[in-house]
Amino acid sequence: MNNLIVETHNLSFGFSISSPVLKDINLAIPPGSIYAFIGPNGAGKTTALKILLGLVRLKHQDIFLFGKALSSHRLEILKRTGSLIEQPSIYEHLSGERNLEIQRLIHHCPPERIDQVLAITGLIHARNQLTGTYSLGMKQRLGIAIALLHDPELLILDEPTNGLDPEGIIEIRNLIVHLNREFRKTILISSHLLNEVEKIATHIGVISNGRLVFQGTSKYLETLRHDSNIFQLETTQTELALGILGERHDVNKIDDSVLHISALNKDEIPSLIELLISHGIKIYGAQFLKNDLEEFYLKLLNK
Structure with missing residues (x-):
């Protein structure tokens, strides 16, 4: 034993x-x-x-x-x-x-x-x-x-x-x-x-x-819980950004100014930002969103 x-x-x-x-x-x-x-x-x-x-x-x-x-x-x-x-x-x-x-x-x-x-x-x-x-x-x-x-x-x-x-x-x-x-x-x-x-x-x-x-x-x-964080981007050009990033990442449009990118490695962030800027996309905010503990718990229960 x-x-x-x-x-x-x-x-x-x-x-x-x-x-x-x-x-x-x-x-x-x-x-x-x-x-x-x-x-x-x-x-x-x-x-x-x-x-x-x-x-x-x-x-x-x-x-x-x-x-x-x-x-x-x-x-x-x-x-x-x-x-x-x-x-x-x-x-x-x-x-x-x-x-x-x-x-x-x-x-x-x-x-x-x-x-x-x-x-x-x-x-x-x-x-x-x-x-x-x-x-x-x-x-x-x-x-x-x-x-x-x-x-x-x-x-x-x-x-x-x-x-x-x-x-x-x-x-x-x-x-x-x-x-x-x-x-x-x-x-x-x-x-x-x-x-x-x-x-x-x-x-x-x-x-x-x-x-x-x-x-x-x-x-x-x-x-x-932290590994399942979502990376949030704020831009007024969400449709253009979605088209560029959608081929490489799991991206969801939350509203007219916010995109959520799932399963993103921190090392990928600089190149991702550079890619968007190179296409003339202005970024007003970028951050990881930590999952609320209760929300993560509910995800486990719904497995």
Whole structure:
């Protein structure tokens, strides 16, 4: 096996033969990473996470966590994994500390672990507060605290910022980075908010219609995004410029004064400008247009 925390080979699943949810998913999550599993609602993210946790059991699937097959090492794997799937399971008539105490007894954790996870998640001040009075962000952090009780190596979080206000999103984001950098947790996080997770993710997987349409490092995704930039030319002689450049480049006329040239190498720009000027074409503006991240994300989803 490769040195991966999570690895799946052609993972497929459907609630019926006619409606597959996942199609040949090959996840590769390295240790020490923050892996963002991105896709629109209904793309299959939660189902995939439930499969990794054994909540949805499959036969004859190659699923490996920590280099061990989930089919034959499920309990061992779960002892090394913490999770928050959908909403945290908490007793709202009990305090945060009491909720943690119940989970501590289930996981056979030492008593001092409660203080540790309360401190990590910033809930020390609310330990005796009834969780029914917690904000949504506090409930999410308590859910993460519960997932951390047995000190797992892998943390799986399903849409942890969903429904939160900007302050709550920042708190969860900072907590995830803190867990990764200070406590060396490998974190798998699902989300439909590319703008949010790209701020913290080291690796990204994009799922669309049950298929993994991109997987790689965040830096590689950024490179692809920049490599797909469009070069914009501004001139009042667009028809003439289009005729000259159209034989050599993929050119689109946007309006009476703007042309967009796709897949243009930076080294080609000087000669392109010189060519237009030699034909008497006046250029009033020339620049690369960086793709908006959400726009690039939509392009991936439409592959």
